[in-house]
Amino acid sequence: MKFFIDTANLAQIQEAHDLGILDGVTTNPSLMAKEGISGQDNVMKHYKTICEIVGDGDVSAEVIATDYEGMVREGEALAELHPNIVVKIPMIKEGVKALKYFSDKGIRTNCTLVFSAGQALIAAKAGASYVSPFIGRLDDISTDGIDLIEQIRLIYDNYGYDTEILAASVRHPMHIIKCAEIGADVMTGPLSAIIALMKHPLTDNGLAQFLADHAKAAK
Numbered sequence: 001m002k003f004f005i006d007t008a009n010l011a012q013i014q015e016a017h018d019l020g021i022l023d024g025v026t027t028n029p030s031l032m033a034k035e036g037i038s039g040q041d042n043v044m045k046h047y048k049t050i051c052e053i054v055g056d057g058d059v060s061a062e063v064i065a066t067d068y069e070g071m072v073r074e075g076e077a078l079a080e081l082h083p084n085i086v087v088k089i090p091m092i093k094e095g096v097k098a099l100k101y102f103s104d105k106g107i108r109t110n111c112t113l114v115f116s117a118g119q120a121l122i123a124a125k126a127g128a129s130y131v132s133p134f135i136g137r138l139d140d141i142s143t144d145g146i147d148l149i150e151q152i153r154l155i156y157d158n159y160g161y162d163t164e165i166l167a168a169s170v171r172h173p174m175h176i177i178k179c180a181e182i183g184a185d186v187m188t189g190p191l192s193a194i195i196a197l198m199k200h201p202l203t204d205n206g207l208a209q210f211l212a213d214h215a216k217a218a219k
């Protein structure tokens, strides 16, 4: 399973990268705004810096335009920034056309704001490299986001679509574990959820005991 971090915060990206288990980064306009990044030049510079930190991993960069021509224009400029940029396109009619355009041109895409199996099926047919079902936001409205991942996995396996399922809007470690059980290809979440996966009180207690015994024996 690939681990992406869902942030535009450089310190957090660096921390996750330093763990040695980071496969990529996803951003969105809200995450960029949260870091105070605005203006075309600054946005482009920020994406470049993220790509440099991540090294080998994919970096999703989202278009702002909502019309086909605008998405193509913005997506092409983003793709030119760095070979690891994946153009993030919203699941709307114009977006589907843009997904197909980029797929035909060999530019990788991440179809975002996906909340149903039907949307995921269309994204795969349009040739999206990744599809991003937002599981946390579904949970927020009392709909099981994990069920959606299961449905998409079944559909993609039925037809051999190679679009990767990128479980997004991950909020906590159980989301990651459930997605891994089902076979999501990728998850993107906050650093806190990744760190929480490593934590266990028995590990902490056991280590404290080992160190205490070692110190006693050394006396």
Ligand code: E4P
Binding pocket: 006, 026, 027, 028, 112, 132, 134, 136, 137, 168, 169, 170, 188
């Ligand atoms: C996906 O790529 C989005 O950036 C993200 O996962 C949205 O998550 P949120 O619901 O926590 O905003």
